[in-house]
Amino acid sequence: DTSTDDEDEGDDDREENEAMESRGRTESKETVSQCVDAEDKQEDKKEQPVAEEEVNEKNSTDEEKVQVKRESQPAIFIPVHRSSEIQEARLKLPVLAEEQVIMEAVKENPAVVICGETGSGKTTQVPQFLYEAGYASGSGIIGITEPRRVAAVSMSQRVAKEMNLSTRVVSYQIRYEGNVTEDTKIKFMTDGVLLKEIQKDFLLQRYSVIIIDEAHERSVYTDILIGLLSRIVPLRNKRGMPMKLLVMSATLRVEDFTENQRLFRTPPPVVKVDARQFPVTIHFNKRTPLEDYTGEAFHKTCKIHRMLPSGGILVFLTGQAEVHSLCRRLRKAFPFRRGHSADGSEAMRKFKKAKQKKTVSLPRIDLDNYSALPLDEGDEDREAEVREEEEDNDDEGSDLDLGDHPANSVENADPSLPLYVLPLYSLLAPEQQAKVFRSPPPGARLCVVATNVAETSLTIPGIKYVVDCGRVKKRFYDRVTGVSSFKVTWTSQASANQRAGRAGRTEPGHCYRLYSSAVFGDFSLFSEAEITRRPVEDLVLQMKDLNIEKVVNFPFPTSPSAEALVAAEQLLVSLGALKEPPRTGRVQEMERARLSCPITPLGRAMASFPVAPRYAKMLALGKQQDCLPYTIAVVAAMTVREIFEDLDRPAGSEDESQKLTQRRARLTQMKKLWAGQGASLLLGDLMVLIEHVCAYVTAGAVGACEFAGCTPKFCEENGLRYKAMLEIRRLRAQLTNAVNAVCPEVGVFVDPKMTPPTEHQVVCLRQIILAGLGDHLARRVQAEDALDPKWKNGYKTPLMDDPVFIHPNSALFKTLPEFVVYQEIMETTKMYMRGVSAVEAEWIPRLLPQYSHFGSPLESPSPWFCSTTGTIRCHRPSTFFRVGWQLPAVEME
Ligand code: CDP
Ligand code: MG
Numbered sequence: 001d002t003s004t005d006d007e008d009e010g011d012d013d014r015e016e017n018e019a020m021e022s023r024g025r026t027e028s029k030e031t032v033s034q035c036v037d038a039e040d041k042q043e044d045k046k047e048q049p050v051a052e053e054e055v056n057e058k059n060s061t062d063e064e065k066v067q068v069k070r071e072s073q074p075a076i077f078i079p080v081h082r083s084s085e086i087q088e089a090r091l092k093l094p095v096l097a098e099e100q101v102i103m104e105a106v107k108e109n110p111a112v113v114i115c116g117e118t119g120s121g122k123t124t125q126v127p128q129f130l131y132e133a134g135y136a137s138g139s140g141i142i143g144i145t146e147p148r149r150v151a152a153v154s155m156s157q158r159v160a161k162e163m164n165l166s167t168r169v170v171s172y173q174i175r176y177e178g179n180v181t182e183d184t185k186i187k188f189m190t191d192g193v194l195l196k197e198i199q200k201d202f203l204l205q206r207y208s209v210i211i212i213d214e215a216h217e218r219s220v221y222t223d224i225l226i227g228l229l230s231r232i233v234p235l236r237n238k239r240g241m242p243m244k245l246l247v248m249s250a251t252l253r254v255e256d257f258t259e260n261q262r263l264f265r266t267p268p269p270v271v272k273v274d275a276r277q278f279p280v281t282i283h284f285n286k287r288t289p290l291e292d293y294t295g296e297a298f299h300k301t302c303k304i305h306r307m308l309p310s311g312g313i314l315v316f317l318t319g320q321a322e323v324h325s326l327c328r329r330l331r332k333a334f335p336f337r338r339g340h341s342a343d344g345s346e347a348m349r350k351f352k353k354a355k356q357k358k359t360v361s362l363p364r365i366d367l368d369n370y371s372a373l374p375l376d377e378g379d380e381d382r383e384a385e386v387r388e389e390e391e392d393n394d395d396e397g398s399d400l401d402l403g404d405h406p407a408n409s410v411e412n413a414d415p416s417l418p419l420y421v422l423p424l425y426s427l428l429a430p431e432q433q434a435k436v437f438r439s440p441p442p443g444a445r446l447c448v449v450a451t452n453v454a455e456t457s458l459t460i461p462g463i464k465y466v467v468d469c470g471r472v473k474k475r476f477y478d479r480v481t482g483v484s485s486f487k488v489t490w491t492s493q494a495s496a497n498q499r500a501g502r503a504g505r506t507e508p509g510h511c512y513r514l515y516s517s518a519v520f521g522d523f524s525l526f527s528e529a530e531i532t533r534r535p536v537e538d539l540v541l542q543m544k545d546l547n548i549e550k551v552v553n554f555p556f557p558t559s560p561s562a563e564a565l566v567a568a569e570q571l572l573v574s575l576g577a578l579k580e581p582p583r584t585g586r587v588q589e590m591e592r593a594r595l596s597c598p599i600t601p602l603g604r605a606m607a608s609f610p611v612a613p614r615y616a617k618m619l620a621l622g623k624q625q626d627c628l629p630y631t632i633a634v635v636a637a638m639t640v641r642e643i644f645e646d647l648d649r650p651a652g653s654e655d656e657s658q659k660l661t662q663r664r665a666r667l668t669q670m671k672k673l674w675a676g677q678g679a680s681l682l683l684g685d686l687m688v689l690i691e692h693v694c695a696y697v698t699a700g701a702v703g704a705c706e707f708a709g710c711t712p713k714f715c716e717e718n719g720l721r722y723k724a725m726l727e728i729r730r731l732r733a734q735l736t737n738a739v740n741a742v743c744p745e746v747g748v749f750v751d752p753k754m755t756p757p758t759e760h761q762v763v764c765l766r767q768i769i770l771a772g773l774g775d776h777l778a779r780r781v782q783a784e785d786a787l788d789p790k791w792k793n794g795y796k797t798p799l800m801d802d803p804v805f806i807h808p809n810s811a812l813f814k815t816l817p818e819f820v821v822y823q824e825i826m827e828t829t830k831m832y833m834r835g836v837s838a839v840e841a842e843w844i845p846r847l848l849p850q851y852s853h854f855g856s857p858l859e860s861p862s863p864w865f866c867s868t869t870g871t872i873r874c875h876r877p878s879t880f881f882r883v884g885w886q887l888p889a890v891e892m893e
Helices: 011-045 052-059 062-072 084-091 099-108 122-132 149-163 191-200 220-238 293-307 320-330 344-353 400-404 430-437 493-504 517-522 537-545 562-574 587-594 601-607 613-621 628-639 654-675 678-683 685-694 712-718 722-742 759-772 843-847
Strands: 111-116 141-146 170-174 186-190 207-212 244-249 270-273 280-284 312-316 419-424 445-450 463-468 471-478 483-490 509-513 696-699 704-707 777-780 819-821 824-827 831-834 837-839 871-875 880-886
Touching: 084 149, 099 111, 099 122, 099 270, 111 122, 111 220, 122 141, 122 149, 122 207, 122 244, 141 149, 141 191, 149 170, 149 186, 149 430, 186 191, 191 220, 191 537, 207 220, 220 244, 220 537, 280 493, 293 312, 293 320, 293 445, 293 463, 312 493, 320 419, 320 445, 419 430, 463 493, 493 509, 537 562, 537 601, 537 613, 562 587, 562 613, 601 613, 613 628, 613 722, 613 759, 628 685, 628 722, 628 759, 654 678, 654 685, 678 685, 678 759, 678 837, 685 722, 685 759, 685 837, 712 722, 759 837, 759 843
Parallel strands: 111 244, 111 270, 141 186, 141 207, 170 186, 207 244, 280 509, 312 445, 312 463, 419 445, 463 509
Antiparallel strands: 471 483, 696 704, 777 819, 819 837, 824 831, 871 880
């Protein structure tokens, strides 16, 4: 769902930059490589279990020793004044019984694993134990990471409330938002936030304890954090600045952490918290609905509500859209209202009219002119953010507030027991999600419709019935197109049991599984770690930005495949984010070098944008020729999936099918119109995206502007998905912040009244896109190949043997430019390229030097001193090969 790209500075600047860069980062650079490499060496020597104390003894001065003693064994007890009500509730939590054991283990060991059933009180209580034991009484604070934003926010609020402390003291930080102050002692944050902090201060000196929560979720950032902390903690202890690591996990399989020799040399002790769990009766469906499990969930929920005794219902679905749809169905009695909006097509006419026709001489995008990080470190506000792994956000969704009304189910046969329906998913606004923890209105039955956030991160009180669709939405990666997408698949047995367990927190409960026991038997036992099923170029870039050169040596709890790592490094090299290894030496050495390419200044700039590397490169280059606002718009549009409504959907009736055909024809016509003529046409589908995204309407008498794409009417008229457009708007604002943070002198802002790009800028944008999507280059087949009917109008790509095509819906369908770049390849009746933009052959060697190779007789010193016999070299993940593309003669300075 998210995406990428990059670039850079003049050669002279670059040197200076590098110098400055390394000055700013010396401390952390040394520490990281020392740390990761030193551990490697230790590993080689095998078994040298040096107790941390001994190390301290040898390396520290007396003064440090005193400090060590003091801080590692805080004897102080910091009183907390809890209300009696809270205190009473706490005492019921199983984790309270283990306080002694946990604190002893923490005192004696640098790392401890705490394993306990969801709801046993780990997240809310363990930080309090540590606080009371004085771990936050010195200069260091207690940090807790959560894989989900929703948990970071709500847990910080909950803990503040329990401890009777202000949110100045118990705070949270997520993305660009948070309430951390100088007084903060307990800080909840997303794992991405902590990863960024490690980039600034490898030793995490602000913290005396780090708690990695929800480690069983095996989110990529959690995995990396555990790997990093397994090095940081011993290092801190060696340097006399003791630090503790707690890894907290719900279900089993902690062996990945404890018995992983690369991670911890001495396996950390595991403290098990026995949860009081009431029996849950499991009811399987006889048959398994293949498609409409939301409908099935609806019927089941209605039935439970009508026929079974009181007790909350928790429904597990896979995504936000489903959650809302089920909530809506369950509250059908309430009408759906939407704001009125101005006419979208009028907006488009204005946008078109504003287009200036200007001819300017040869604009060009310069690879060496990229947005770079400010050279001084320590800008606390710059929390360049790691994008949420979750599905599209639709915080703006207009139906969120309908949930406040009890008595809103038409299905409810007994009006004396209304159904109080609440949605719950990770991107829900905090005020909205906090509602699930409050008691429902008197006499109403609580019904929470949730994604798998309710599986382990949040425990909802009073749930007696669980309805489980058995599915989960996961991100998948398609190795052919290189594009990741969310897909709904069966969950694992461990997850299904976890979901069932939610019904037995306060009394015996029931779990209704909307699938048969045979299907359950086919589920995998556990969910795979996320890192093994996604591309890793963004991770590799983040880690290189942490100066971890040999990513392959990194102590991952579960390693990504070597193949994925090699592919990632190669892509990053070709994007200019990493330095290409020398092509000399023995094969083995070369292989090794290819897995430890150093990061470039451009790579650092790219690492600071919250999109995948290809798009980060576009953002980094985008400041040239005032293209940044357009680059941001197009990157935002490309990273949000499915912005157009699905016109190929099956029609229910003859009538509908006819309507669909008409609509398809009209929208295709419209898109062609939008793509324009001449220069802008060559930007192709991406021009269409820019136009949709930047169209505005003048709303109200005062003439205030707003984006047309954010009105339901405009979307309806133009075949756009409203939610996708809202997501794009949000992302544009976010990317604008990120670019401004990295490159404040550019001062870009999202202006509703943006004028369309000039012809000159369109040419630049095409170059920017080429620089980012360079590995998605395709060339129209040459006359001789085209004789084979299979290849008619086909395109050749470096990676595939079969032709790919421009889709009839594409703006460039009739144009058939010789060279194009595409966003992704979709296989339907044929292999179609999506998001196609035309590029000029002479740009290729200049903007994609890594892909260009000139076996020219001229032996030119740099690739763009052209030759007519040059070939563009492309590589597969592991081998280089020539596709023998003849380049036309090019004149360049
Ligand atoms: O982390 P773990 O799953 O072990 O448990 P927890 O999140 O610390 O939750 C402990 C208890 O606090 C549960 O019974 C929750 O229902 C309750 N809680 C609450 O009432 N309100 C919150 N905002 C958070 C937790
Ligand atoms: Mg928890």
